[in-house]
Amino acid sequence: MTDTLTPVLTDNWDQERSWTLEAYESRGGYGALRKALGMAPDAIIEEVKESGLRGRGGAGFPTGMKWGFIPQDNPRPKYLVVNADESEPGTCKDIPLMMATPHTLLEGVIISSYAIRANKAFIYIRGEVLHVIRRVQKAVQEAYLAGHLGKDIHGSGYDLDVVVHAGAGAYICGEETALLEGLEGRRGQPRLRPPFPAVAGLYASPTVINNVESIASVPSIIEHGHGWFAGLGTEKSKGYGIFSLSGHVTNPGQFEAPLGITLRELLELAGGVREGHELKFWTPGGSSTPLLTAEHLDVPLDFEAIGAAGSMLGTRALQIFDDTTCVVRAVLRWTEFYKHESCGKCTPCREGTWWLVQTLAALERGEGSEADLELLLDQCDNILGRAFCALGDGATSPITSSIQYFRQEYLDHLSHGGCPFDPAASTVFSSATAGAK
Template structure:
C-alpha cells in the first residue's frame, strides 16, 4: 500500500522506519490504494481498480434507497464538522419543483490540511463517480466543484478527468442508459480562507464577495441560486463509490461504532516522514508517528493539532487519544480535517500561536464585529507578548478577547482564531509568562524553524 508524501511521491508502509509487521493492519488503503501507480489519475487506471462499479449499483437503486444506504453506512462528513453525509442528503426537499444542486467544497485552506488536493491530483475519478451517485440520490442535474484557483496543476488534471468522464458516458445525458443527467462544472476560486465556509462558498460561486450567510435558511432549503443545495467535502463524496461497491457493512467494519470507516490523516511538522496516511478512524497519533518514523531525530513531541490550527491544541499526554470524532471531542478538541501538525521542543508556542492568529486576522471577511475587531487586537497583543513588551495583565486580556470571539460569529473562523489562544494558555501559560519576565522569546529562532534540516538543528 502507498501513502502520498508532501514531496509529491509516495512512501510505502513497509519502508524503513515504519512499524514492523503492524503497518498493513493499521493502514487502510482505499482512496490512496493506487496513488503510486503510473498515471493514477487516468480513467483507464481507475477502471482497473473497480472504478464506476459503485455508480452502476447506485443507478439501479431508487434515489431514496441510495440516501438510506449511505446514511446506514455511518459515513460522516470529512470536511471538519463530521455531520452524517446521508442525513445531509435527506434534508433536501422533494417535489418542490426547484432545481437541486450539489456543491463539492475543494477550497482546502485550513493550515496543516493537505488531503483533498493530493486526492484530486492522484485520484480525481473517485470524486467524479461520487458526484454522480450523490446527484442521483438528491435528484440533482447539476454539480459544482469549488477548487482553490492557486493549485493550477490540480485544476488542469481535474478538468481532464471531467473530459474523460464525459467522453466515456459517466457524465452528461442518460448516464449509462439510466435516464439520469448530470452536468459538472469545475470552478476555480480566488483564494480566500473564508470561502471554505459553505455559505460563503455559495456566495462566491454566485459571483459575490465570499461572506457567510445568516442561517436559517440553511443551504438544504435555500442554497445556491436560492435552491436546495448539498455542500459536501471532497473526501466525503469520494468515499461514497467504494461504499456502494463493497457494501455498508464492509465500511462499518472499520473505525469505531460512531465514527465508521477510513479517512486520510495529514501528518506534518517536525516528523521524519510527513505525508498522507489513510487509516480507520480511531487510530492514535502515537501509532501514526510510529508509521511516519517518529519525530525528527533527537527531538520529542511538544504540542500538536488534531484537526488543523483552528482546533484546540494537544500535548504529549494526548498521544493515545483515539482520533475519531468522539475521542478527540471528549479530550477537549475537534477532529476537524485530521491535520496533525506536530511540533517539537524547539518550537516557541507563543510564536506559533502568533503566526496562526495573524493568519486568521488576515483572512477574516470582516462581516462580524467580534471576529473583525477581536482578531485584530489579538494580533497586537500576541506580537507584544512574543517581543516581551507585554504585561502579565495582557494574558488575561487575550483570554477575555478570545472568549468574546468564540461562538459569537456567523461562521467558525472566529472559533478557529480563539482555539489556539485558550488551548495554548491552558497548557503553556508558564511559557507566555517567561516571554514577559525575560523581556523576549527564550527560544532560539534558528532552532524553531519548522522546515530546517533535522541534522542542522539536532
C-alpha cells in the first residue's frame, strides 16, 4: 500500500482558475472522454469493475457492479443521477471538489452516462451551497459550448443532456431514493425497496445513483487503466480517496491518499492534534459512524479494517476531538441533528430520535441514574435495523459507541450533577462545530 499522498482529483486545485474549461483542458482534461467514446459501453463498465472502484458516498458498493445491474433490454430511458447532496456532519469533500474542478465531475458524468446508455443525467446539489450550484451550472454551459455535451458528442453519435438540480436542504435527500423523490418534485422521503433504482428509479425508469467522488474518479480509471487504479489502496479497498480532517487538528483540510492510510499518518501530514492537547475520540466517516479512540490510530482507513474495528469508513469525514471535548455533549449535538432531520416517515426514527434527545439531554444535565444508560441503549436497540432507511441506524451509532468507550464520563455527569468539564472547553467545542450539517 502506498503511504504517501496521491493527488488525482485534487491535483489541479492549486491551479489558477482551476474551475474553468480552459484550465481543465490545459492539463489533459476531456482526454479520457475521447478515449471512452472509442470504446464499447460494456467495455467501460468492465474497466470500472476490474478497477475495484467502490462507492465513495459511504456505502462502498462496487460501482461497476451497480452499473451492470441496469437492464439494457428495458425500453424505458436510462438515467444517471449524481448525489451531490453532501450533508453528513463533518463531510466536506464533494463541495470543494465541485468548486475547484467541476469539469472533473462532468467528464465522469459523460463517460458514466455513455457506459450505461443514458441520454439524460442529473446532478442533485444541496440547495444551501448556491455558489457551488452556480459554478457547476457554468461548467455545464462551457461543456455544451465545447461540444462535450449535447447532440452527437465529438461525432460519436452519442447524445447527452445534463441538468443541475438544487435540493431543498433536507439531509434525508442524501438517501438515494429520497433524492429521487425530490427530483420528481415530491417531499424527500425514502422509497420502499424493491423495486430498486436500477430497475425502477427516476420516473420509474432504470437509474444509476452515484456519489460525486465516485463519478469524478471514472476519468482517471479510463485514462490510466484499471490496473493503475487497482494498484493503489489495499487488496479489497482499491484506489484513492479524499479524507476530510476537521476539528481539533492543527491544519484541517482535504488529504487525498490511497485507501489504507492510517489516521496517525494523516495527523502527521496535518500537523497533529492542536498544541497542548491529546486525541480523545474521532469519527472515521462522519457522525453517523461509531466513534473510535486513540487506540485506533493505526487502523488502516479502508472498508474492511474499519469495519473490523467496529465502525464504518463512510464518507471519510475524520472529525478530530481532543481532551477538552465533553463526549456526552458532542453526542447530544449530533443526536439533535438527526432528530431534526428525520423525515418522519417511520415510527422508530421519528419517535425514537426524539426520545434519544430527551434521555441524552437529561444525562448531560446530570439528571437521572446509571439505569438511564441502559434505557438509552434499549432505545437505540429499538431503532437499529427497524427504521425505514439508514438515518435511524446512523443516529444510534455515536450513542452506543460513546457508551462503549466513555461510560465513566456519562457516570461523571451524574455524580457531578452536570458536565464535569470546564465551561470554556464546551465553548471551544461549540464554536468548532457550529453550523456543521
